[in-house]
Amino acid sequence: MLFKEYLGARKSVREYELKAIKEDDIKELKEVARLLNEDESIKIKYFDDGKTIREALDGKAGYSGVMIDSPHYLALEIKDFNEQTLIRGSYRMEATIKKAYELGLGTCWIDLANVSDEDLRSLFKDEIKPNYLVAIGYPKEKSILEKGLFKFMTTNKDFKNDPYANKIVKKGDTSGERIHLEDLVYKDSFATKMSMDEIAKRGFEEIFYLVRNAPSSKNAQPWRFVVEGCDIYLAILNPEEKVNFIDAGIMMYFFEGIAHDVGIKGKWNVLDNIEAKEYKDTKYSYVAKFNF
């Protein structure tokens, strides 16, 4: 599935049919997670028995204290919790999530930051010590994935008609709005916003327009792009919040995918030194450079 199509349509799903995922589909998912698992500092594991996990974590994780009730979960452990590994971990998890979407499944990230080590140990034993879960299953409202309820503006024409639209998707639900395009892209430094005309002239409008529909923790959307000459840097705001590096990895996965869709070959290079900086009252870090 094209990233353009996927990113236009995706949303977090918090209500699931409590029926099991088809065996063949589980195999495919595990295959993707396994292939992506070849990294000692990152572990992704699929858990079939959602009920035990849901019951153990109710009141401790989920949505407003209510654990998201899905038939199964994926667990992500980032062993050293440093910036680069967080980025790689979420990039990989998001690839598994895209596969899930292609199989007609809904997903939702769940932060386990407020769950104690003791609770995690008694639930997952020595198998894994996850930092995040992803709920996974068939969405309760099938329409969410099938009817194109979240249809969007994915063409240049739509972009040109409504370049300042703050939302990609028309919806009044829990997904939340997205930041304006003009607040997302900067030129040379945080001092100057890149004009809409220049974004369009450089041929980036569709990419920047669509990537805003990436999920982020609490919909905080900490990602910003700084275009310096021919280079594009991904920056995140508030780098003291480690979860923002998870959001950065997700953003990198989508950006690359859409870039490839529109014929731009390239890859993000995560910076070796990720430093916290400040511009006026804004705290930020550059995290990666896009190599064309």
Ligand SMILES: Cc1cc2nc3c(=O)[nH]c(=O)nc-3n(C[C@H](O)[C@H](O)[C@H](O)COP(=O)(O)O)c2cc1C
């Ligand atoms: C790293 C991360 C952690 C998240 N944690 C939770 C969570 O604990 N509970 C929840 O209901 N949603 C969680 N979400 C989902 C976000 O709230 C959601 O992506 C955001 O509100 C945007 O909505 P959308 O995904 O439907 O576009 C998380 C998302 C990310 C990327």
